[in-house]
Amino acid sequence: MSVQQLIFLSLAIVTIFSAIMVVSLRNLLHSALWLVLTLLGVASLFALLEASFFAAVQILVYIGAIAILLIFAVMLTHNIMSVSDSQTNRGWGIAIVLVSIILIALISQLSTWEGFNTALINLNSPGQETVLSLGKGLVDPQGYALPFETASVLLLAALLGGVYIAFDKRIEKKS
């Protein structure tokens, strides 16, 4: 077993275990902290695949922003830590059946696709090349300019919506 395989296996085990902990723990703050570990594991997997840009962005965006925001929200929500309700509702049996059916259907369909079994080609672009080609791909009209711009517009709309909701409506009432 090479070093890479050993590292991959340990990272994969950590990631999956912490992902299970996220959904099974009762204490929401602990779940959020396990989520951080999961995201860190995913980032390490990216790093192992030599996709260092994705690894760094994964940490920056998901851990640095989203997980911190999540922890803030959990901490500031009143009494969320002391809820002793059951974690499942009556529909859990049906949910398990449906989810496993969908999972099996997806996997069986995907495995018939010919791209599923092709070995991936190593990009083999040293240094900045990976980041450069990613950046060019995102703004290239032949590449992914349209999805990129759509995502930007969506994010802008979400931002405006957030500002509108948070906007102080008392000013309108006064006038």
Added chain:
Amino acid sequence: MDFFDFISDPILAISKWLFELLNGWGVTADWSNFILYFIGAALLGTSALLLTLIFIWAERKIIGRLQDRYGPNQVGPWGIFQSVADMVKIFIKEHIIPYGVDPVPYHLAPIIIVASVLIVWAIIPFSNSLTETNLNVAVIFLLAVGGIGELGIMMAGWGSNNKYALISAFRASAQMISYEIPMAIVLLIPVLLSSSMAMDDIVNAQKMPFILILLFGALIFFIASIAENGRAPFDLAEAESELVAGFNIEYSGLKFGMFYVADFLRAFTSALIFSTIFLGGWRGPGVETFPILGGLYLTLKSLVIWFLGVWIRGSFPRYRIDQMMNINWKFLTPVSLALFMLAIFFGKLFENYGQNIQYLSILIINLGLFFISLKLINRKEDNLEIPEIGLRSRPVAKPDNLFSKDISRG
């Protein structure tokens, strides 16, 4: 000649020797690389932590002189072994775990905070042959690691089960999240000028140190990095007068020591980053033939920046939390955005006229923005109305004077 090679670049020579030794023992190349990286990381981390002892002493001494007192002066000559004594004391101190802590976050937080500082050392090039990891996204990595530091602070604040610790953790992470924004925006300009996010390429691109071009940008980065470190005048997370001690209030013994070490190490680490990005890193005369000199130049440059930070820490009063947020959101962020946009625009406009003209235009933009913002601040200061908080006439415990009922004199 062999000896000369060794002197000019001892670390590379040692690692080469070790690699061959491991190969001789029959270890495969990737395993021996792994072992070498492991040893390098351990050595670097340990030496950084040991250096902190000296930094703690030096900072206490300098701040002592700035405040007209002696600073540590009892243990050893000039008190130089004071921090060693402190370290021993912290090692043998009783470790008190308060009732009702959340054990995992509480015990993990100091480790995460120290790690988040140490991990930055992995991307700093110490000479043109010695980089720990030539990460091609080092600049993003730098910002990402800041997020992990925030996480550690939040865990410490939450895990302590103490309202002061929690308030302090909120303050600290609000501060770090907000000051990351101008920092990130300003960092983009050196990235654009060197057209790379790798620290090596940024250093290599600095034939002329970027601080000569990006005067204002470097200033913004410096202010933001002081705030990011949570040092005075931005040390609101540890405002003793309001929060007793900050997010580390419930920690004692070695765990408190780890917070302490992280705090002092972070100051020097951000100085290292500043000198790598804006002062040309290991660049200096004679560095091509003697790579070991690079480490010396980098250390000297960082020490100057670090001293500036300590100087500011010793001289400025603390800001209020709203003032600190105002500085960031109403001044640093818009100004750094404007600087970034103008710098790309004019940099691209003058790209064909050669590098000198391009750099000159960016320098002019920097100076112009600096004076404009200085003027804006001063104009604001003139008609700034400071609302009075609290009453002028405070009731003071004193015997009532029957002849004058004037309470305002209290």
